[in-house]
Amino acid sequence: MSIFFIFGILVLGHGEPPGVMVCGSFIIPRVRHRLFFIVLVHLTIIQVLADAEKRIVELDNIFKRLYEDNISGKLSDDRFRKLSTDYESEQKDLQSQVLLLREEIETTEGESANVERFLSIVERFTDIPKLPPLYPA
Numbered sequence: 001m002s003i004f005f006i007f008g009i010l011v012l013g014h015g016e017p018p019g020v021m022v023c024g025s026f027i028i029p030r031v032r033h034r035l036f037f038i039v040l041v042h043l044t045i046i047q048v049l050a051d052a053e054k055r056i057v058e059l060d061n062i063f064k065r066l067y068e069d070n071i072s073g074k075l076s077d078d079r080f081r082k083l084s085t086d087y088e089s090e091q092k093d094l095q096s097q098v099l100l101l102r103e104e105i106e107t108t109e110g111e112s113a114n115v116e117r118f119l120s121i122v123e124r125f126t127d128i129p130k131l132p133p134l135y136p137a
Contacts, residue, residue: 035115042108049101052094059091 066083069075075083 031115031119035112035119038108038112038115042105042112045101045104045108049098049105052098052101056091056094056098059087059094063087 063084066075066080066087070077070080
């Protein structure tokens with residue numbers, strides 16, 4: 001008996017890797033579940049990315065207002081320095097987070113494409129209604 005992992009799914013077989021016909025009914029639901037999970041993670045990352053980018057724009061606007069308030073005398077120089085330092089630090093953290101999220105989006109897109117391609121191959125070979133004769137009559 002041999003043990004194989006396909007997209008993190010344990011598949012048991014004899015000798016060489018099991019044929020798709022043998023393990024297709026076992027693999028297809030699990031691969032679809034994996035694809036669903038990848039898509040769910042992908043959508044979550046996209047939402048977090050959108051929120052981070054929105055906050056970066058908000059911080060730019062806040063910083064502009066702080067600067068104007070400082071120039072007009074509504075805000076002391078010390079208070080301006082403290083607030084601007086805090087906001088700049090938050091913005092830098094968000095910008096590094098955005099870079100990481102974009103990389104993660106590329107990764108999940110690649111994973112999704114691989115799983116979809118594998119699933120289409122498995123379905124193609126497991127949905128054979130009738131085997132053709134070996135030797136045509």
